[in-house]
Amino acid sequence: MMKEFLPFIWETHGQTSGKTITIIGGTHGNERTGVEVVLKLKAMLDSGNLALKTGTLYLVHGNPRAIEIGERGSEPFLDLNRSFPISLLMNEPTGVYEDSRAREIAPVLQKSDIVVDLHATNKPSEPFVACIHSPYHEEIYKWFPCQKVLSDPGAVLAGEPMTTDEYTDAHGGIGMCYETGQASDLARVDEVTQNVINLLIDQGLVEGIVTSSICEHECYELTEPVILTDDGFIFAQDFGERSWEPFTQGTILGHHGNTPFVVGYEGVIVFPKIPGHRKVGKPLAYLAKRVS
Incomplete structure (x- = not known):
C-alpha cells in the first residue's frame, strides 16, 4: 500500500535501496491525463498488480485545488509550474496557495533522482518532451514516445528557472516534463501509464522486460515569448491554433494592435494560450527554433 504522508503525495519503498523516482500529474488541474495516470499507478501498487522491488517511488497530484475545479490554477492566472524558484525554501512565503503547495512538493523533488511531470496543452499538440538537452535526460525521455524535445537554456519561459523539472535539475536530479497531447484528450492514459512503468523497469524499481520505442528526436x-500588450494581439491566419506551427523568416505572425509582428528567423510557435489564459504583460505564446 502507498502511504499518503502529505495531502495527495504518496510514497512506497522497495525491499532494497535504489533510485528515487517521482511522477507528478495535475500540476495544472485541467490537464487530466497526468491526474489519471497517477491514480492508475497508485491503484496498481495498492492492489499488488505492480510491486516495487527496489528504491522509492513518489506519486503526486500537483495542484489538488486546481484539480478539484478543473482549472489550470487554484485561481485565475496562478500557476504551480511557475512556483519553483531554485531558492524556494529560503524565500519568504507569499501566502498564495500555489506557493504553499510548491513548498510541500519541493523536498520530494530535492531527494529525487528522476522526476517526470505529466502535462498537456490547452490547444492541440503532438506529444513532446520539455527538458534539458543532455544524454542523461535522453536516457529518461526515451521511454516517452515523441519526435520533439524542447529546452529552455535561456529561461525564456519564466525569466528564471521556475518549473518542477528545472527545480529538480538544480538540486542534482534529472527532471523532465512530458506533454501528452491536448488537455481534454484522455485517450492516452493507459499508454502513458505503461511509459512510466517502462521507466520504472529500466531503472530497476520494478521487474519486467521492455523494449524502447525508436524515435528520431528533433x-x-x-x-522568445510573445507578450500581450494593451494594444491586444491577433494571430495572422493559420497561426496560433496549435503548438509546433512552423513559420519562415520574415513571416507576419500576427499584429499587436495595428503593428505587424515579424520574426527574423525560421521557427515554430509553441504553447499558444487560449483566450481565458491571456493576461496583459504576460506571454500569450512562445517561439522556438530547431537546434539539432
Missing part, C-alpha cells in the same frame, strides 16, 4: 530551444 531538438528545439525557446527563443
Whole structure:
C-alpha cells in the first residue's frame, strides 16, 4: 500500500535501496491525463498488480485545488509550474496557495533522482518532451514516445528557472516534463501509464522486460515569448491554433494592435494560450527554433 504522508503525495519503498523516482500529474488541474495516470499507478501498487522491488517511488497530484475545479490554477492566472524558484525554501512565503503547495512538493523533488511531470496543452499538440538537452535526460525521455524535445537554456519561459523539472535539475536530479497531447484528450492514459512503468523497469524499481520505442528526436530551444500588450494581439491566419506551427523568416505572425509582428528567423510557435489564459504583460505564446 502507498502511504499518503502529505495531502495527495504518496510514497512506497522497495525491499532494497535504489533510485528515487517521482511522477507528478495535475500540476495544472485541467490537464487530466497526468491526474489519471497517477491514480492508475497508485491503484496498481495498492492492489499488488505492480510491486516495487527496489528504491522509492513518489506519486503526486500537483495542484489538488486546481484539480478539484478543473482549472489550470487554484485561481485565475496562478500557476504551480511557475512556483519553483531554485531558492524556494529560503524565500519568504507569499501566502498564495500555489506557493504553499510548491513548498510541500519541493523536498520530494530535492531527494529525487528522476522526476517526470505529466502535462498537456490547452490547444492541440503532438506529444513532446520539455527538458534539458543532455544524454542523461535522453536516457529518461526515451521511454516517452515523441519526435520533439524542447529546452529552455535561456529561461525564456519564466525569466528564471521556475518549473518542477528545472527545480529538480538544480538540486542534482534529472527532471523532465512530458506533454501528452491536448488537455481534454484522455485517450492516452493507459499508454502513458505503461511509459512510466517502462521507466520504472529500466531503472530497476520494478521487474519486467521492455523494449524502447525508436524515435528520431528533433531538438528545439525557446527563443522568445510573445507578450500581450494593451494594444491586444491577433494571430495572422493559420497561426496560433496549435503548438509546433512552423513559420519562415520574415513571416507576419500576427499584429499587436495595428503593428505587424515579424520574426527574423525560421521557427515554430509553441504553447499558444487560449483566450481565458491571456493576461496583459504576460506571454500569450512562445517561439522556438530547431537546434539539432
